[in-house]
Amino acid sequence: MRLCNEMYLGMRIWCPRKRSCHTRQPTLWNLFVVDIQGTLWYQYQVYTFYLFLFFHNPQSLVMLFTLRQSTLRYAPALAASSLWLANDVAYAREAVDLQKVREAIVDVIESDAEKRGDGTSLYGTMIRLAWHCSGTYSKHDHSGGSAGGRMRFAPEATWEANAGLKAVAQKALEPVKAKFPELSYADLYTYAGVVAVEETGGPKIPFRVGRSDDTDGSTSPPDGRLPDADKGSHVATRQHIRDIFYRMGFNDQEIVALSGAHAMGRCHTDRSGYWGPWTNAENTFSNEYFRLLVEERWSPKVTHNGKPWEGPDQYENAAGNLMMLPSDIALIADPEFKKWVEAYAKDENLFFRHFSKAFSKLLELGVPFKSADPWYKFW
Numbered sequence: 001m002r003l004c005n006e007m008y009l010g011m012r013i014w015c016p017r018k019r020s021c022h023t024r025q026p027t028l029w030n031l032f033v034v035d036i037q038g039t040l041w042y043q044y045q046v047y048t049f050y051l052f053l054f055f056h057n058p059q060s061l062v063m064l065f066t067l068r069q070s071t072l073r074y075a076p077a078l079a080a081s082s083l084w085l086a087n088d089v090a091y092a093r094e095a096v097d098l099q100k101v102r103e104a105i106v107d108v109i110e111s112d113a114e115k116r117g118d119g120t121s122l123y124g125t126m127i128r129l130a131w132h133c134s135g136t137y138s139k140h141d142h143s144g145g146s147a148g149g150r151m152r153f154a155p156e157a158t159w160e161a162n163a164g165l166k167a168v169a170q171k172a173l174e175p176v177k178a179k180f181p182e183l184s185y186a187d188l189y190t191y192a193g194v195v196a197v198e199e200t201g202g203p204k205i206p207f208r209v210g211r212s213d214d215t216d217g218s219t220s221p222p223d224g225r226l227p228d229a230d231k232g233s234h235v236a237t238r239q240h241i242r243d244i245f246y247r248m249g250f251n252d253q254e255i256v257a258l259s260g261a262h263a264m265g266r267c268h269t270d271r272s273g274y275w276g277p278w279t280n281a282e283n284t285f286s287n288e289y290f291r292l293l294v295e296e297r298w299s300p301k302v303t304h305n306g307k308p309w310e311g312p313d314q315y316e317n318a319a320g321n322l323m324m325l326p327s328d329i330a331l332i333a334d335p336e337f338k339k340w341v342e343a344y345a346k347d348e349n350l351f352f353r354h355f356s357k358a359f360s361k362l363l364e365l366g367v368p369f370k371s372a373d374p375w376y377k378f379w
């Protein structure tokens with residue numbers, strides 16, 4: 001065979017008709033050979049084109065395939081992907097109305113605050129619940145984290161670090177769970193923290209549902225994953241804080257930003273043993289914690305209500321009405337931490353931006369979201 005002057009889709013074909021190529025009628029065999037060549041050449045061009053699209057513009061390749069799917073040949077694939085999509089849509093439909101959940105959570109917190117009538121509330125405790133659900137995560141083996149909602153069960157429910165969270169925060173959320181049974185405990189506990197931040201003037205926290213619930217605490221990580229407030233010295237305490245938060249995958253800036261949540265709520269002598277609020281407005285999310293850290297004079301607490309203080313070592317301001325934990329003071333005793341404390345004290349917007357990012361990251365640690373990345377987003 002030799003190259004012929006005939007062209008097929010821009011390709012010169014190999015002539016099957018030998019010499020008398022253009023004078024003889026082609027035989028059936030000749031036509032067959034030409035046809036095979038044409039088909040192969042056509043396929044070659046098409047797949048080269050696909051390859052080009054794949055490397056240069058995968059999106060358009062998907063669109064092309066989607067168009068091709070409309071032919072009968074791709075009907076099964078089309079049916080399968082429709083089912084897949086339908087499943088996603090059904091999942092999204094099944095997802096609970098978070099606005100309604102938010103209202104129910106706020107209702108619970110507000111009616112509880114009314115009953116208390118002393119200016120304290122569950123807002124801070126909800127933030128702590130969300131943080132303690134998530135703060136058990138380890139990036140080394142991907143264990144722990146908020147998925148599973150395991151704080152309902154032993155051992156986590158009985159850890160000293162979680163004192164008060166089951167009896168107070170989780171219990172308060174039971175009516176919300178009863179009202180929205182389709183929402184997992186794991187989603188509810190983390191979302192309660194988000195709602196508490198947002199409803200008290202804090203930044204918007206990106207949040208998504210999709211955490212499933214475990215049926216017991218058998219996959220809980222070992223105790224000791226949440227931070228202690230005091231390791232005996234500033235040096236040991238800040239090393240401990242770093243060890244704990246680095247294990248989760250946070251850096252120094254994120255550690256300081258997250259600690260700003262101590263603007264909210266207070267310490268309880270019957271839970272941690274410590275006493276008092278960090279700020280003058282414990283139900284308002286702000287950068288006051290950082291401002292007080294740099295502006296107030298913090299000294300070891302020695303008395304409480306006129307009697308010697310018998311609780312664990314903590315700090316108080318000159319007026320004695322506000323407190324700091326040794327782990328809080330460690331943030332201004334370390335130059336790298338202090339840099340961020342000062343930045344957040346000066347710029348609340350910066351703090352809000354950084355807190356929002358870090359808190360959202362915290363709540364998602366180790367969570368294998370079912371529908372987080374719908375199939376059509378892989379492309």
Ligand code: HEM
Nearest residue numbers: 124125127131227228229258261265266267268271272327
């Ligand atoms: C070095 C790290 C931390 C230590 C040692 C620490 C320690 C503590 C302690 C001892 C309490 C008092 C608990 C009680 O008596 O009820 C507390 C409360 C609280 N913590 Fe932290 N914490 C740390 C980090 C965080 C983070 C990262 C968050 C949130 C992002 C957070 C949010 C809170 C809140 C809102 C409260 C108030 C709870 C309430 O009002 O019931 N903490 N923390």
